[in-house]
Amino acid sequence: MSYKGISFKTKNRNMPNGKKNFSKYFIKKNSNVRIFFSIFTLLIIFLIGVILPNSAKADSEGDSTNYFYVSVINNALSVIKSSNTKQQDTNNENNSNLAALSFLGVDISNPVSIVVKEIAYLDGNESSDVSNPETFSFNPFNLDDKQVSKSDAKDSNVVANLYNPALKKTLNNAKPRVLIYHSHTSEAYRTSDKDTSKTKASLDQTRNVCAVGDVIESELEKKYGISVIHDKNVNDTGDYNNAYKKSGVTLDKYLKVYEKFDLIIDLHRDSVENNNAVTTKINGERVAQFMFVVTDKNPKYSKQKKLINSMIATSNKLYPGLIRSNPIYYYHWGMGFYNQNRSDNAMLIEVGTYTNTVQEVKNTGKYLSRIIAEQLNGKK
Numbered sequence: 001m002s003y004k005g006i007s008f009k010t011k012n013r014n015m016p017n018g019k020k021n022f023s024k025y026f027i028k029k030n031s032n033v034r035i036f037f038s039i040f041t042l043l044i045i046f047l048i049g050v051i052l053p054n055s056a057k058a059d060s061e062g063d064s065t066n067y068f069y070v071s072v073i074n075n076a077l078s079v080i081k082s083s084n085t086k087q088q089d090t091n092n093e094n095n096s097n098l099a100a101l102s103f104l105g106v107d108i109s110n111p112v113s114i115v116v117k118e119i120a121y122l123d124g125n126e127s128s129d130v131s132n133p134e135t136f137s138f139n140p141f142n143l144d145d146k147q148v149s150k151s152d153a154k155d156s157n158v159v160a161n162l163y164n165p166a167l168k169k170t171l172n173n174a175k176p177r178v179l180i181y182h183s184h185t186s187e188a189y190r191t192s193d194k195d196t197s198k199t200k201a202s203l204d205q206t207r208n209v210c211a212v213g214d215v216i217e218s219e220l221e222k223k224y225g226i227s228v229i230h231d232k233n234v235n236d237t238g239d240y241n242n243a244y245k246k247s248g249v250t251l252d253k254y255l256k257v258y259e260k261f262d263l264i265i266d267l268h269r270d271s272v273e274n275n276n277a278v279t280t281k282i283n284g285e286r287v288a289q290f291m292f293v294v295t296d297k298n299p300k301y302s303k304q305k306k307l308i309n310s311m312i313a314t315s316n317k318l319y320p321g322l323i324r325s326n327p328i329y330y331y332h333w334g335m336g337f338y339n340q341n342r343s344d345n346a347m348l349i350e351v352g353t354y355t356n357t358v359q360e361v362k363n364t365g366k367y368l369s370r371i372i373a374e375q376l377n378g379k380k
Contacts, residue, residue: 157281160319162366167377169225177262177376178220179254180213181231183247183338187269189358200271200354205232207358209267212351215365216267216372224373229254244335251339251346262376264346266339268293275355280321287363288352291324298337303344307375314374319367 187209188202202208213230220226231254235246247266254261270291272278278289292308294301308328315323329350331338340346351368352361 156321157284158320158322159283162283162370163223164370164373164378167224167373169377171221171225171227173227176227176229176258178216178226178228178372179231179251179258179261179264180216180228180267181233181247181250181265182209182213182235182268183243183266184236184268185210185232185234186236187354189269189352189354189356189361192357192359195357201236203234203237209269209351211358212269212361212365213267215362216265216369219366219369220372223369224377226373226376241335244338248336248339248342251342255342260343260345262345263372264343266346266348268348268350269356269361270350270353272353273355275353275360278324278353279356279360282319282322282363282367285363286357286360287322287367288356288360289322289324290349290351290364290368291327291329293329293331293338293348293350295331295334295337295340297332298334298341300341300344300346304340304347307345308347310379311371311375314371318370318374322364322367 185208186201186203188199188204188207189211190197191207205211205214210230210232213232217228217230220228231250233247233250235250236243251264270278275288279286280289281287292312294304294308296305298304312323312327315327334340338348340348349368351364
C-alpha cells in the first residue's frame, strides 16, 4: 500500500499463526494506520487552512501565481505590455497574458524557459533540453566575417612622426637627385571643402598637381638636404594625346644635362569621384592617398618594380593607410611606356583625386617626402 510516496508493505498477506504473532501484527498494523491518518489529517488541514483561503483571495485580488508571470511579461518582454501593475486585472486578462507566454514558448512551470527566451546567447536548439533546468547550455559567442563590422583604415587616425632629423644631409644644388615633372600639368583639385565646382583642369599652379610638387621640393631640400628640380612646363594643353611625348622631350633634356637622377617622378592625380575612397587621416588631418602606375613591358620595369616595392614597404611601416589598398596600377605599354623606359628610377605617382582639396594633397606631399628621404638617405 502506498500514499503519496509513503509505502506500507506486508511481506505475508496471510494471517500469522499464534496469539503472540497476531498481537505483534495487529499492533504494527495499527501503528501504520495511525501514521497514515495523521498524514491525511495534516493534508486536509493544509488544504482547508492554506490553499482555500488563498484561492478565495485570488478570486478577489487576482491569481498571485499568475500575477508573477504577468509581472515578468511587463518587465522583460517588450512585445507585450500588461496594464496589471497593481494586481487588479481580472482572471481573464491574466489568462490572456499567460496564453501569450505559452505562444512565445515560455513554460510557466519552468522559469528557465523565460531566461532562455530573453537571453539571446542561451542555446535553445536540440542540443539543450529547456524543460530540464539542469541541462540547458550557453551558445558559444562566435561571429563570422559577415557579422563583424570591420573598421576601415580611412576611419582611423594614424599617429606618426612626420620628420626624421637623422635623414638630413648637406644640400648640393649642383647635383640634383630628384626630378619632378607633370605630363598632365593642369590636373587640378578643389580649392576647399566648400568648392563645389567640377573643374578637373586648371593652369593655376596653386591648385593643380604643381602644388603637390612644390611641397615635395620644399620638404626634401629644407629637411633632408636632397636637391630637387621641379619642372612645371605645361604639357597637356593643345594636343592632349601627345602630352607624354611633350613631357618626354623635357625629360630627355634633363637627362642629357645631368645624366641620371636617384628618382624621377611624373606626378599626377586620379579621377575617382568619391574623395573619401582615397583619403585617410594622419595626425588628425585629412590626407589624400597615393599610388603608382607602371608599364610592365618597358625594359626598365624589373629595377623600377624593386624600387617601388621598397617605397611601398616604407609607406606601410611609417603611415599605414597612406598608400591605396591597391598600390600599383599596371599597364603593359601605356603611351610610349609613359616615359618609364628612360631610366631605372623613373616612376609615375598619382596623389589623390580631383575631388580632394589642395590642402589634403599638400598634406600628402609632406608624408611622401619622408618616404622618399627614407629611400634615398636611409637605405644602403
